Amino acid sequence: MKPPFKLLFAVFALLAIALNPLLAAEDEDAKPTHPLDGSWRWNFAMPDGTSVRPKLTLAVKDGKLTGTTSFRAGTETPITNAVLNGNQLRFDVVRDRDGQQIVTTYSGKWDTNSITGKVESNWAGEKQTFDWTAQRAHLGVEGTWRWNRSFGRGGGGRGRGFQERVELEQHGELLTGFMPGFSFGGRQAPKLEIQNGVFTNGVVYFEVERQRFGSDEKTTSYYEGKVHGDTIKGFIESTDFEGNPIENDWEAKRTD
DSSP states (O other): OOOTHHHHTGGGHHHHHHSOOOOOOOOOOSSOSSTTOEEEEOOEEOTTSOEEOOEEEEEEETTEEEEEEESSTTOOEEEEEEEEETTEEEEEEEEEETTEEEEEEEEEEEOSSEEEEEEEEOTTSSOEEEEEEEEOOOOTTOEEEEEEEESSSTTTOOSOEEEEEEEEEEETTEEEEEEOOOEETTEEOOOEEEEEEEEETTEEEEEEEEEOTTSOOEEEEEEEEEEETTEEEEEEEEEOTTOOEEEEEEEEEEOO
């Protein structure tokens, strides 16, 4: 059976290619162990008037706060000088701009679903202060999704099981993101960008092209499912490298 959305969403291909989805792999732990663990978002107006949604990924271990932040996919920068004191936090982000070191300090009070405070930065050559409100919230289907899968055909084949993961970013109805490459014989394949990603009318669809190690052979997998809160239920259709059709049920859970 061909994915019913394949032809319907083909028109989005050029738009998806125009975006550059390079997201960094995050911690493999499936469940957060501290209320601050996970991703936080807020709206920010750039100097040119465009609006972006920076991403802050935090983790707390043994009372120590660590994390990364980015304005867009592929610009992840680690936080430094992080301090966590009760419901107050503070950290710096250091970036280089035209050979000059730019230091931005984030501080605020946090609860389960929000961080409210101030951002101080010398980005424009002099220190400026902005209000800062970050939310633990996902836009549509953005976030980290995981599911279990086993080698075999028709969703019921026996074989070695493994866990797959996709990181999704949403831009209106368009989706970008990546999946980690499979590991074979101690070698880790590069991460794979999703293609033709779309989220519309509660349905998520994207494609992933894989290449066999040491070969020019490629195969494409098609992912389609209905979103119910933090669950996607649908199917994955693909062919193996010999051209045999494979279809598996797909049930993914949002873990971040």
